[in-house]
Amino acid sequence: MLFSKKIFKIFVIFVVFYHKMVYNDGMEALIDTHTHTIASGHHTEDTVVQMAIRASIIGLKNLCVTEHAPAMTGAASESYFRNLKFADKKKFGVNLFYGAELNVLNVKGQVDLDRDITKDLAFCIASLHKQVFRPRTERENTLALVNAMDNPDVFIIGHPEDPEFPVERTMLVEAAREKGCAIELNSASLSPDGHRTGNFDWIFKTFILCKRKGVYITLGSDSHGRGRIADFDECYKFLDEIDFPDELVLNYYPEKFFQKIAEKKRK
Ligand SMILES: [Zn+2]
Numbered sequence: 044m045l046f047s048k049k050i051f052k053i054f055v056i057f058v059v060f061y062h063k064m065v066y067n068d069g070m071e072a073l074i075d076t077h078t079h080t081i082a083s084g085h086h087t088e089d090t091v092v093q094m095a096i097r098a099s100i101i102g103l104k105n106l107c108v109t110e111h112a113p114a115m116t117g118a119a120s121e122s123y124f125r126n127l128k129f130a131d132k133k134k135f136g137v138n139l140f141y142g143a144e145l146n147v148l149n150v151k152g153q154v155d156l157d158r159d160i161t162k163d164l165a166f167c168i169a170s171l172h173k174q175v176f177r178p179r180t181e182r183e184n185t186l187a188l189v190n191a192m193d194n195p196d197v198f199i200i201g202h203p204e205d206p207e208f209p210v211e212r213t214m215l216v217e218a219a220r221e222k223g224c225a226i227e228l229n230s231a232s233l234s235p236d237g238h239r240t241g242n243f244d245w246i247f248k249t250f251i252l253c254k255r256k257g258v259y260i261t262l263g264s265d266s267h268g269r270g271r272i273a274d275f276d277e278c279y280k281f282l283d284e285i286d287f288p289d290e291l292v293l294n295y296y297p298e299k300f301f302q303k304i305a306e307k308k309r310k
């Protein structure tokens with residue numbers, strides 16, 4: 044009886060090992076760099092605690108909470124972001140990093156939280172949202188994002204593929220390389236049931252350009268609530284299709300992700 048138990052254990056170890064060898068065809072994100080809780084004011088009632096529990100269940104060790112900044116209706120207030128320095132840094136074994144998804148306000152690239160608040164956040168995403176920024180010409184939309192990159196606390200350009208805001212890809216990607224920013228591959232824009240689909244050609248050409256120019260990218264689930272945390276299957280498929288180099292995907296290397304943020308803040 045004891046012998047057969049041992050054989051069974053060896054068999055299970057062999058099956059797991061074989062499965063990993065045959066089916067583990069790529070890297071996996073160790074951090075989700077773009078999520079929202081109830082504090083963002085829409086699409087979810089989940090709190091940080093529920094998000095951390097979910098991350099823990101799916102085995103994600105690092106979770107970034109990046110609430111919408113105050114210019115968006117119903118979003119978190121300035122005092123909310125100011126107080127994040129006192130929030131728990133770890134829950135249920137998950138490291139928590141608090142940032143912000145800033146709204147780019149104008150073509151000058153001004154954003155809706157002052158540096159005296161953003162300097163204490165883990166990092167910031169800068170995004171165009173039509174509730175705050177009226178879509179303009181391709182050049183003006185691009186300039187807004189490029190100018191926002193000059194803010195030392197802005198590290199990620201969020202969902203630049205939004206079909207509402209045509210963006211000039213070469214100017215964006217070259218500015219990201221020069222200014223030390225990362226371009227986001229937003230899984231909500233790739234998923235067939237996502238809320239920002241329809242710009243696949245732009246995404247394809249832009250990330251090919253990131254690959255050619257050696258520009259870092261981040262995978263962001265943009266999960267509002269726990270449901271889609273680290274739901275990157277579509278991103279993995281896409282990166283595989285374009286043979287994107289693993290070393291440029293910062294979610295695979297959280298230490299490198301934070302090292303690049305520190306470099307950007309020093310610039
Ligand atoms: Zn957004």
Ligand SMILES: [Zn+2]
Pocket residue numbers: 077079144265
């Ligand atoms: Zn978002």
